[in-house]
Amino acid sequence: MLTITAIPAFNDNYIWVLQQDSVPYVYVVDPGDASVVTDYLELHGLTLAGILLTHHHADHTGGVPALVEYAKQTGATPLKVYGPHNESIVGLNVPLDPTSTAHCLLPYLSHPVQVLSLPGHTAGHIAYVIEDNVFCGDTLFSAGCGRVFEGSPAQMHQALSRLATLPDHTKVYCAHEYTLANLQFALRVDPDNCALHAYAKQVAALRKQGRASIPSTIALELTINPFLRTDKPEIVNSIKQHFNMQDTQHLDELTCFTLLRQWKNIF
Known part of the structure; x- marks a missing residue:
């Protein structure tokens, strides 16, 4: 059984710790801060087996050099740092190209790791699917999605569409606690969605207790999530109203996504 634990970092980052069947070797996903990781390892008597990176932004990779050095000092084998092959990341020594390596085996993990190509937020953004969990970095957030920095809206829309095809029960482990802010926008776009209102109440209660929504x-x-619902009439109508468009004007899904992301950027 895979145990997944969140280490909070900075203001709203989550660093995910992956531990299989209580073995003392763990992986961490997107460690922007090394100190919180080493504190966790020492508190629980664990050894760092490797690092999984989704993209190059510093709040996801900043802790890599210190963790590599920490692994050397603690006598562990050379630390494997996995990440996108086409992004420049200090310390990355196992570059992954999803077009040629769709799956990889990681020591101490029982199941193969599926590697997904998700360009959009950055040019080489990837995600990891392990058992029924997806670690998707800054591509898909709960009730939202990442900004489009280096890719195109078409790439981000395709990336989200790919994640949407994962089995319904797949747990989504994104890298930030953005849910409350995302819900404010989602409720503006989709105000008659009863499930959305119920989820907003649930998340508000969790955050009031200091608990993660992820x-x-x-x-x-x-x-x-409105960014996964750009084919729905209620989302299309909200976009038309916001941008003062004619009701008769046809909007395809990519146009809807592009306009929705523009709207969110200034919300």
Whole structure:
């Protein structure tokens, strides 16, 4: 059984710790801060087996050099740092190209790791699917999605569409606690969505208790996330109203996504 634990970092980042069947070797996903990771390892008597990176942004990779050095000092084998092959990341020594390596085997993990190509937020953004969990970095957030920095809206829309095809029960482990802010926008876009209102109440209660809103699930996101619902009439109508468009004007899904992301950028 895979145990997944969140280490909070900075203001709203999550660094995910992956541990299989209580073995003392773990992986971490997107460690922007090394100190919180080493504190966690020492507190729980664990050894770092490797690092999984989704993209090059510093709040996801900044802790890599210190963790590599920490692994050397603690006598562990050379630390494997996995990440996108086409992004420049200090310390990356196992570059992954999803077009040629769709799956890889990681020591101490029982199941193969599926590697997904998700360009959009950055040019080489990837995600990892392990058992029924997806670690999607800054591509899909609960009730939202990442900004389009280096890719195109078409790439981001395709990336989200690919994640949407994962099994409904797949747990979504994104890298930030953005859910409350995303819900404010989602409710503006989709105000009559009863499931969205119920989820907003649930998340507000969790955050009031200091608890994480993550993980979500693919099934939930398909129900409440406007960026995965750009084919729905209620989302299309909201976009037309916001941009003062004619009701008769046809909007395809990519145009809807592009306009929705523009709207969110200034919300």
